[in-house]
Amino acid sequence: MTSAEIPASGSGPIVERIAAARRTARRLWRLEFALVWLALVLGIVWVLAATGNVDLEFVQTWTPFILGGVGFTLLVCVSSIIGAVVLALLGALGRLSANPLINGLASFYVSLVRGTPLLVQIYFVYYGLPQVGIILDALPAGILALSFNYGAYMTEIFRAGIQAVPRGQQEAAEALGMPSRLVFRRVILPQAFRIVIPAIGNEFIAMIKDSSLVSIIGLQEILWRAGTAGRPILKTIPAFLIAALFYWVLTIIFSFFQERLERRLARSDVR
Amino acid sequence: MTGNDLQPAGSLPPHVGDVVLRAREIEKYFGHNHVLRGVNLDVRQREAVMIIGRSGSGKTTFLRCLNFLEEPTVGWVEIDGVRADANPLGARDRGHRERVRRLRLNAGMVFQEFNLFPHMTALGNCTEAPMRVRGLDRRRAEELADRFLAKVGLADKRNEYPSRLSGGQKQRVAIARALCMEPRVLLFDEPTSALDPELIGEVLQVMEELAHEGATMIVVTHEMHFAREAADRVIFMEEGIVCEEGPPEQVLNAPEDERTRRFLRRFLNVE
Numbered sequence: 001m002t003s004a005e006i007p008a009s010g011s012g013p014i015v016e017r018i019a020a021a022r023r024t025a026r027r028l029w030r031l032e033f034a035l036v037w038l039a040l041v042l043g044i045v046w047v048l049a050a051t052g053n054v055d056l057e058f059v060q061t062w063t064p065f066i067l068g069g070v071g072f073t074l075l076v077c078v079s080s081i082i083g084a085v086v087l088a089l090l091g092a093l094g095r096l097s098a099n100p101l102i103n104g105l106a107s108f109y110v111s112l113v114r115g116t117p118l119l120v121q122i123y124f125v126y127y128g129l130p131q132v133g134i135i136l137d138a139l140p141a142g143i144l145a146l147s148f149n150y151g152a153y154m155t156e157i158f159r160a161g162i163q164a165v166p167r168g169q170q171e172a173a174e175a176l177g178m179p180s181r182l183v184f185r186r187v188i189l190p191q192a193f194r195i196v197i198p199a200i201g202n203e204f205i206a207m208i209k210d211s212s213l214v215s216i217i218g219l220q221e222i223l224w225r226a227g228t229a230g231r232p233i234l235k236t237i238p239a240f241l242i243a244a245l246f247y248w249v250l251t252i253i254f255s256f257f258q259e260r261l262e263r264r265l266a267r268s269d270v271r
Numbered sequence: 272m273t274g275n276d277l278q279p280a281g282s283l284p285p286h287v288g289d290v291v292l293r294a295r296e297i298e299k300y301f302g303h304n305h306v307l308r309g310v311n312l313d314v315r316q317r318e319a320v321m322i323i324g325r326s327g328s329g330k331t332t333f334l335r336c337l338n339f340l341e342e343p344t345v346g347w348v349e350i351d352g353v354r355a356d357a358n359p360l361g362a363r364d365r366g367h368r369e370r371v372r373r374l375r376l377n378a379g380m381v382f383q384e385f386n387l388f389p390h391m392t393a394l395g396n397c398t399e400a401p402m403r404v405r406g407l408d409r410r411r412a413e414e415l416a417d418r419f420l421a422k423v424g425l426a427d428k429r430n431e432y433p434s435r436l437s438g439g440q441k442q443r444v445a446i447a448r449a450l451c452m453e454p455r456v457l458l459f460d461e462p463t464s465a466l467d468p469e470l471i472g473e474v475l476q477v478m479e480e481l482a483h484e485g486a487t488m489i490v491v492t493h494e495m496h497f498a499r500e501a502a503d504r505v506i507f508m509e510e511g512i513v514c515e516e517g518p519p520e521q522v523l524n525a526p527e528d529e530r531t532r533r534f535l536r537r538f539l540n541v542e
Contacts, residue, residue, distance in 0.1 A: 098362065168386035171386065174340065175378070175379075177376040179372060182404070190390045
């Protein structure tokens with residue numbers, strides 16, 4: 001259906017007619033694409049309505065309250081992704097270190113954190129650490145747990161990114177007499193960052209949703225508010241559906257910016 | 272002059288000065304593979320030395336041993352009074368690493384694959400090490416960079432990123448980058464082997480000018496015509512040793528060693 005035909009007759013030279021046909025085909029493609037989305041969304045709404053889960057009065061009353069959690073969700077996510085990037089950078093340096101002590105610490109961190117559930121880690125930070133005298137509020141506890149967890153996954157991303165910088169870059173810098181720290185900071189790291197930016201974006205999208213887990217320690221983000229609104233009046237499903245919608249919209253917004261960033265990186269002069 | 276100097280075969284060309292680079296008994300193993308079997312080299316100020324030989328003869332490895340991008344297994348290198356001894360286990364030895372770094376300050380290197388920093392402009396590539404390693408201020412470093420970019424004919428490309436340059440232009444920027452450190456010796460590792468044939472000329476021309484202006488250089492090359500034009504001395508290597516060395520007319524036109532003759536016969540037939 002989207003295959004284009006070059007109009008046999010028509011005005012202008014052939015290249016222009018081809019370009020026009022391509023434009024038409026592209027517009028058609030976009031239209032079909034949008035229709036598919038529209039049909040699926042309407043389908044979901046219809047199913048929900050048919051099963052009696054769309055309670056307009058409840059939605060009207062409680063949506064603002066649940067919406068109020070978006071700020072908290074974003075605060076947790078942005079803080080945690082920053083913490084995770086710092087930890088991942090340190091972790092990746094550790095995993096690439098020739099020093100057995102540093103390398104051992106880093107690989108232990110990655111193994112332990114990747115090998116245990118995030119939920120357990122959140123519980124541990126909030127309820128476990130006080131037993132050794134470290135008492136954290138819910139917010140720093142949640143951010144700490146998410147940072148540690150994502151830092152471990154991103155350690156491997158950063159390590160791969162650093163290793164993906166061609167060997168010749170390091171050699172060129174070393175041949176200029178740059179000490180290893182400078183080589184890393186000025187030559188390797190800027191290039192590694194460009195390589196890992198799409199992956200960091202992916203992790204951020206995953207984190208938007210995983211941040212819902214910190215609701216269990218009472219952080220008033222989207223999911224906590226949804227539960228609090230819905231549970232007392234036995235409307236948990238509509239409440240969670242509203243929460244789900246917010247998460248989805250957040251990821252769509254973020255994906256949009258991520259895609260633009262990636263396109264700019266792909267086009268940029270420096271790759 | 273110490274008794275340690277090697278006398279190049281034949282008489283010295285009149286323009287050369289004192290010995291700048293000394294390499295003694297360089298041996299290199301890759302695993303059990305004995306790639307260099309004891310190579311000696313003295314290079315005098317303003318001398319242009321070209322190393323030829325078939326691939327696998329060890330010529331590139333030898334060049335890379337001169338600035339310790341390849342750590343020699345045995346032997347030592349001295350450039351402008353800074354001496355570094357082979358230390359195959361020295362990767363974590365701070366003193367050794369610092370000696371090697373200071374050695375490299377006197378040896379500019381140009382790579383087959385250019386290895387320009389893709390995230391910096393031509394100017395940035397040329398000012399990075401002078402500013403951060405030699406400690407020049409920006410104004411002075413840019414003056415120097417502009418001078419050498421003009422010398423390689425790329426004054427107008429100073430603000431371009433490497434991805435916008437042709438292979439020949441990239442290699443000329445790489446030469447300017449090496450010159451900006453004002454090294455005592457320039458090391459060229461097959462600088463035209465990665466270039467399209469029509470771009471080789473512009474790079475060789477720059478190198479020939481440098482040689483005629485009295486730059487001290489060691490060039491690993493397959494360009495026999497260039498060697499004949501620009502070399503003061505040609506070294507033929509095979510199986511990790513120097514088979515023959517002398518003025519280009521002698522080594523290239525009237526080789527005494529049977530292996531040199533065989534190599535040149537095959538090489539010139541192919542050309």
